[in-house]
Amino acid sequence: MHKNILNIIRGTLLIGALSLSTLSISAQQKKTVLIIMDGIPTDMIYNAYTPNLDRIRHNGVLLESYVGGVRNGYSETPTISSNGYATHLIGTWVHKHDVWDNSIKEPNYHYPSMFRLFKDSKPDGKIAIYSTWLDNRTKLLGEGLKGTDNLKFDYHFDGLELDTVAYPHDDKSNYIKRIDTAVALEAAKSIYRDAPDMSWVYLQHTDDMGHIYGEDPEFYNSISYMDGLVGLVYDSVLQRENEFGEDWLVVVVTDHGRTPLTAKHHGGQSERERNTWIVMNKKEINQYATERQVAAVDVLPTICDFMDVEIDNTVLTELDGTPLLRPVDAANLSARLIGDQLILNWNAYNEDSTADVFVTFSNNFAKGGRDEYKKVGQVPVKEGSAVLEVSMPQDAKVMKILLKTKTNTLNYWIRK
Numbered sequence: 001m002h003k004n005i006l007n008i009i010r011g012t013l014l015i016g017a018l019s020l021s022t023l024s025i026s027a028q029q030k031k032t033v034l035i036i037m038d039g040i041p042t043d044m045i046y047n048a049y050t051p052n053l054d055r056i057r058h059n060g061v062l063l064e065s066y067v068g069g070v071r072n073g074y075s076e077t078p079t080i081s082s083n084g085y086a087t088h089l090i091g092t093w094v095h096k097h098d099v100w101d102n103s104i105k106e107p108n109y110h111y112p113s114m115f116r117l118f119k120d121s122k123p124d125g126k127i128a129i130y131s132t133w134l135d136n137r138t139k140l141l142g143e144g145l146k147g148t149d150n151l152k153f154d155y156h157f158d159g160l161e162l163d164t165v166a167y168p169h170d171d172k173s174n175y176i177k178r179i180d181t182a183v184a185l186e187a188a189k190s191i192y193r194d195a196p197d198m199s200w201v202y203l204q205h206t207d208d209m210g211h212i213y214g215e216d217p218e219f220y221n222s223i224s225y226m227d228g229l230v231g232l233v234y235d236s237v238l239q240r241e242n243e244f245g246e247d248w249l250v251v252v253v254t255d256h257g258r259t260p261l262t263a264k265h266h267g268g269q270s271e272r273e274r275n276t277w278i279v280m281n282k283k284e285i286n287q288y289a290t291e292r293q294v295a296a297v298d299v300l301p302t303i304c305d306f307m308d309v310e311i312d313n314t315v316l317t318e319l320d321g322t323p324l325l326r327p328v329d330a331a332n333l334s335a336r337l338i339g340d341q342l343i344l345n346w347n348a349y350n351e352d353s354t355a356d357v358f359v360t361f362s363n364n365f366a367k368g369g370r371d372e373y374k375k376v377g378q379v380p381v382k383e384g385s386a387v388l389e390v391s392m393p394q395d396a397k398v399m400k401i402l403l404k405t406k407t408n409t410l411n412y413w414i415r416k
């Protein structure tokens with residue numbers, strides 16, 4: 001049944017595409033689409049029938065990842081939807097972006113989203129959002145707000161959930177399935193027609209099915225249906241690559257897992273709620289991504305790297321993730337302070353390089369200011385650990401630590 005519907009949708013799309021006038025062929029351009037499939041645990045994505053994710057994986061990878069920040073630590077992040085989206089799109093955990101729950105009350109826009117970083121670096125570039133939830137554009141990404149320097153999307157398609165005449169709400173969430181379908185169809189058309197440089201497709205229905213049915217066939221069916229929608233978008237990407245010679249990065253993720261026993265809920269810190277996954281259409285991942293469970297915060301630096309986005313150094317020092325494609329010297333910094341001894345640990349991926357360690361005791365960045373970092377040491381990257389003498393001032397509330405290698409900068413906080 002689902003397959004038939006999708007074949008009809010595909011057919012419609014193809015006819016629409018063929019009627020478009022031929023666009024001029026330009027030099028190879030890089031473009032990215034990020035797709036969020038809501039609330040699908042890692043174990044279920046392995047078990048579900050997902051031929052389209054399999055197609056993307058076949059050209060790339062499936063990486064196991066996590067949300068939730070440092071469990072019981074300074075960056076612990078609830079496994080809730082909007083803070084999962086924020087974590088992917090802003091590249092920090094919740095202690096920075098401040099998207100605590102789905103009300104998205106006071107996001108801290110001093111931490112820019114990947115769309116703002118892209119627009120700041122490439123003002124002529126085009127950005128797009130296709131989303132089953134309006135708040136993603138207006139609140140989470142803050143379109144048109146002073147705090148985001150009036151970020152403006154060049155293309156958007158969202159807000160259908162507010163149209164209760166066309167999409168009457170029902171308690172089995174059928175209307176969300178219809179909206180997801182409309183969103184994916186428009187995303188597929190727009191990606192073929194408009195080819196925005198950076199876009200986000202957000203699809204919701206799987207999360208609703210999880211809440212209603214738990215780990216039942218209905219939930220698995222909804223994953224397969226959504227996989228078909230992802231396939232529509234992916235086909236448009238392939239069509240662009242074939243016809244226009246563009247180089248597309250396709251990243252498909254989920255925003256959180258689900259509770260261990262029933263899979264009906266999420267929000268806590270169990271392994272099944274924290275474990276997530278990333279499907280990308282690129283095989284050339286670095287040693288860190290090959291060997292470690294990567295993190296939701298790694299998506300933004302990966303995309304920005306791929307898109308050659310230039311990021312201001314003060315912003316770079318606040319990003320909590322590590323790029324997954326190009327080689328990096330180090331990842332996964334952690335720190336402890338025992339007396340005046342600062343104990344650092346990291347994963348090392350370079351035998352020859354050195355890294356500089358900096359600290360600051362202010363957090364002005366969170367208010368739009370700058371922090372003055374002081375160098376406290378230089379360490380061989382290959383050691384993977386170091387002990388440095390650093391004393392924390394009596395009145396300081398936080399120590400922000402940077403490990404700056406030649407390829408990337410890692411940060412960690414110690415809070416009093």
Ligand SMILES: [Zn+2]
Nearest residue numbers: 038039081255
């Ligand atoms: Zn969710």
